[in-house]
Amino acid sequence: xxxxxxENNTNPNPNPNPNPNPEAQEPGLPPRExxxxxxxREWREERRERRYHDPWRGLFWGLVLVxxxxxxxxxxxxxxxxxxxxxxxxxxxxxxxxIDGLAHYWNPGSRPGSFGRFVPGIILLFVGIAFLYxxxxxxxxxxxxVGVAILxxxxxxxx
Numbered sequence: 652x653x654x655x656x657x658e659n660n661t662n663p664n665p666n667p668n669p670n671p672n673p674e675a676q677e678p679g680l681p682p683r684e685x686x687x688x689x690x691x692r693e694w695r696e697e698r699r700e701r702r703y704h705d706p707w708r709g710l711f712w713g714l715v716l717v718x719x720x721x722x723x724x725x726x727x728x729x730x731x732x733x734x735x736x737x738x739x740x741x742x743x744x745x746x747x748x749x750i751d752g753l754a755h756y757w758n759p760g761s762r763p764g765s766f767g768r769f770v771p772g773i774i775l776l777f778v779g780i781a782f783l784y785x786x787x788x789x790x791x792x793x794x795x796x797v798g799v800a801i802l803x804x805x806x807x808x809x810x
Contacts, residue, residue, distance in 0.1 A: 707754040707755055707758060710750070710751055711747060714751070715747060718744070718747065719740075722736050722739060722740060738779050738783040739779070740779070741775050742775070742779035742780060742783065743779075745773065745776030745777070745778075745779060747772070748768050748772025748775065749772035751772075752766070752767075752769045752772060755768065766804065766807055766808075769800075769803070777793065777796055781793075
């Protein structure tokens with residue numbers, strides 16, 4: 652067809668799909684109904700429904716507000732300066748990410764995205780602890796933490 656000639660099609664079936672039954676498809680795949688835009692719209696609506704019915708939906712931001720409020724209260728009442736409080740902010744944010752990840756891990760509807768919450772939590776937690784205490788004294792703990800993180804990732808992937 653590229654050079655102007657017509658193709659000699661000897662196939663009596665004009666359908667290029669080799670599957671004789673268009674309704675049948677591979678097992679495990681979602682049914683093919685409508686065009687891809689309809690399927691994508693349905694998929695988005697299902698995700699939106701799961702997100703809005705998530706019992707832990709506001710946990711992260713609620714804990715962040717509690718942490719910031721507690722740090723501001725400590726700053727005003729005890730007179731501890733921000734040169735120390737920012738280290739506790741990092742530790743608190745790391746703990747919040749880990750708590751949020753655990754809460755979403757135990758909820759079957761939001762389990763696939765829960766591991767992504769542990770990584771920033773562990774990083775923030777250890778960076779905050781590294782600044783709070785002298786890092787040159789306890790750097791081997793980082794090796795232990797990385798090993799524990801690898802082991803935890805193996806445990807969480809198997810479930």
